Amino acid sequence: MEKLKCVAIDDEPLALALIKNYIEATEGLQLLQVFEDAIAAIEYLSKYPVDLLFLDVNMPDITGLELYNSLAVKPMVIFTTAYKNFAFEGFELNAIDYLLKPIDYIRFKKAARKAIDFHQHKQQKEQDPSDHLFVYSEYKLIKIEVKAILYLESLEDYVKIHLSNGKMIMTLATLKKVIDKLPADKFRRIHRSYVVAIKQVQSVANRKAQLSNDTLLPISDSYVSFIEEWKSN
Structure with missing residues (x-):
């Protein structure tokens, strides 16, 4: 199975390290880069193809929502947040899922599985149109x-x-x-x-x-x- 190319973005070093460890421990995911600096992340995403973003909502320079909306090519996204009321906004952006901090690994794997399943179905649909x-x-x-x-x-x-x-x-x-x-x-x-x-x-x-x-x-x-x-x- 082809792995999903992932990038994680979070201005909190401990939260970013946790997501990094989770990605590396999860079958079907491949970590490309992690960023504490949202602006540097935008520059990277404009140059390199990515399948899945793990994106923090609350960052100092630009919010996760603003960052995602600024991307010309929008990969799948799983938002991370400390605020429960974000769920509806995530749905508005058609997010794969949102993870409430502190994030446990079981919940992370569930969100990752959604992304993997969605990607596989999309590829299958493109290659083999069905009823x-x-x-x-x-x-x-x-x-x-x-x-x-x-x-x-x-x-x-x-x-x-x-x-x-x-x-x-x-x-x-x-x-x-x-x-x-x-x-x-x-x-x-x-x-x-x-x-x-x-x-x-x-x-x-x-x-x-x-x-x-x-x-x-x-x-x-x-x-x-x-x-x-x-x-x-």
């Missing part, structure tokens, strides 16, 4: 059957994935990013905010598509060609 969609939601990698998807709904920075069993999964992504992971012949955009599974459309009337669960979705002028395409299927 499943993998998305990251609430610190978990979710596997969704493509045939179970009714439609996608865009809500600013999030996408709601509506399923035929009535469940809904929310992921931090653009609608285009999710569409690109789906079979092009099975899904169509009908509105700036909606993508439908073509076979789930039961009827079309008054510029609205009625789905198999009786949901009505608008068809905008920009995507009205969908109506003729749907008729021919």
Whole structure:
């Protein structure tokens, strides 16, 4: 198994040493560098590819959130923090996990396993497209059957994935990013905010598509060609 290339960033020497020891003791992880200086870390990350960051939230020159947002290429990230209320902010950034200090090794390994699993699924998806969609939601990698998807709904920075069993999964992504992971012949955009599974459309009337669960979705002028395409299927 290819190891994840890791960098740890924390202005506290003892906390950084602990993370360093944990990374070196964990199968599947390879430590590249550790940094107490956030600015030096940014310079390094702009030059060298990294798979996973262990990133402290509270640092004097720049916060972990600001550092991560400044990166042109954003690797997976596990935030470390002494503050419990950070969890929601970490979710907003689509973090793999967050670790509350003081960090014990069992909890560290659990977070590392999430990162390893996510990386493996991502690689598998790129190499071997299947009938499943993998998305990251609430610190978990979710596997969704493509045939179970009714439609996608865009809500600013999030996408709601509506399923035929009535469940809904929310992921931090653009609608285009999710569409690109789906079979092009099975899904169509009908509105700036909606993508439908073509076979789930039961009827079309008054510029609205009625789905198999009786949901009505608008068809905008920009995507009205969908109506003729749907008729021919």
